[in-house]
Amino acid sequence: MRISYSAFDTYQNCPLKYKFQQIDLIRTPKSKEAVFGTTLHSVMKFIHTPGILSPTLDQAMEHFSNSWNPAVFENPDEERAAFSQGVKIIQDYYNRNNPADFNIANLESRFQIEIGESDDKHIISGIIDRIDRTEEGWEIIDYKTTKKMPTQERVENDIQLSVYLQAFLSQYPKEIENLDKIKVSLYFLKHGVKLSATRTKEQLKKSEELFLETIKLIEEQKFEPQVSPLCDWCGYQNICPMWKHKFKETRKIDTEEINNAIDEYVNLKSAISLTKDRLGKLQEIIVNYMAQEGVERVFGESGIVGQSLRRTYKYDAKKLKEILEPLDKWEEILKVDGIALKNILGVLPLDARHEIEKAKIVDKETKSLVVKKK
Ligand code: SF4
Structure with missing residues (x-):
């Protein structure tokens, strides 16, 4: 099967959401959080697009302002708060980073890689936000606009970064011998914090296995709903059995x-x-x-x-x-x-x-x- 990394991620968070989105092809409007994330990704791309001179903070702000979509917000207060947050993120980014210091190798590069054995091959696709050439080797970076930051342990085992590294290795196969010199990083823009790790061949193999296990579950049509805080941002609540009763108009029997x-x-x-x-x-x-x-x-x-008196006993x-x-x-x-x-x-x-x-x-x-x- 063909699966994008983001679809895989959706399945990991909620198999039923995956079904609604990828199999039933039910479209939902993009959430304001997703639109905000896309805008900031576009600003990051603008900042780091190689040129004679790197964009200044003012130019980055102008790009942000021009890409801004106020229509997704529910009211002017909410929109103002989101816009201010975007401004702060970009200012912080410039305070911590000088765009001219980075040797950018690729931005928003699309990939397709094959995984699995010959009789059970699958294709994973995705987009890597940024690949840098560093003094030691390489750095693969994915920007995040989430509020919550994971622990370092999670980053050490993050499957997305492993997949991106595999995609990178499909372009630069010789680098498999230099895994210790390739950093994989998640940059949390709202916190201005970058968490990095490296991978071993064993970790890459494990993440491929996990991916294949997930594909097997999808092929077996296992689509259980998974209630989590992420439901708050899910556009399928009104058809999801875990939530739809909340919407009176979707009830068949309402006595x-x-x-x-x-x-x-x-x-x-x-x-x-x-x-x-x-x-x-x-x-x-x-x-x-x-x-x-x-x-x-x-x-x-x-x-x-x-x-x-009640006695409980345990045995040696x-x-x-x-x-x-x-x-x-x-x-x-x-x-x-x-x-x-x-x-x-x-x-x-x-x-x-x-x-x-x-x-x-x-x-x-x-x-x-x-x-x-x-
Ligand atoms: S509302 Fe929650 S449980 Fe239902 S599909 Fe969406 S993410 Fe899954």
Whole structure:
């Protein structure tokens, strides 16, 4: 199959959004954030387009102003705030960088690379924002206009940068021997911070594997919705099963009975959790009182509250194994503790986490109601 990096990224964030966008081909208007990002990318291209003299800050501002599209904003205040933010980003960029200092090799270069084995080949396409020649070697840069910055660890494993590096290597194959001299960077324009890393051949292979796994999921038509903060910027909310009920006009059945049932359910659920909290507090007061009085039961107008002792046991795993293994019963009592596994996942290396994720199989599937109170 043919897939662009941005479509792959969409699938990673929400498979259902990918389906709406890439398979059903449902078009949505570009969000103001996307338009803002495109404008700043165009300014960055303008600033770094090689010429006799690099553009001055004033010229960059003029380019920004000319590329500005006020129509995407909901009101003049919002537009003013976004414009000021753009101005600040460009000023900051000039404060931190002198465009004349960079040796630009390519800007907004389009690529298409093949991945996979001969009987299962796929093409990835995309655009690399910028490639610089540096003193040590090369630097591949992607600009970001997101508010949130990732950790350095994420940049070390960022799949986009690995794909871009592979695309670069398809043009400069000899550079595979100089991977330690090729920096891959994400430049966060809103923060004025660039996070960089390098890649090893193994990391490149791993990212290709991840890409192929994702392609397999797409081919198997796995398109589950993935609710996340990114839903706030998704143009498919009114057709997405996770959101469309919010839009009254999309409801087929909209009765008082069901609306009351939803509200009552939410209220009862929150009353249960308040009751649980209160029960915990009351228990603490009563247990302290029992200890002070030296009693095991207390008597009130409404009833009697008594303490009972409950013991939980744990076994010495080593000793247990010594006893049960010769009897061929050890494996029978071993069960992977999902909660314990989840607790240690965070400290495992990314490779191990990935392998564990692959080892996951659905045991059983049940639906339950989850409440989010307004
Ligand atoms: S609204 Fe959220 S869950 Fe629904 S398609 Fe968009 S991103 Fe996915």
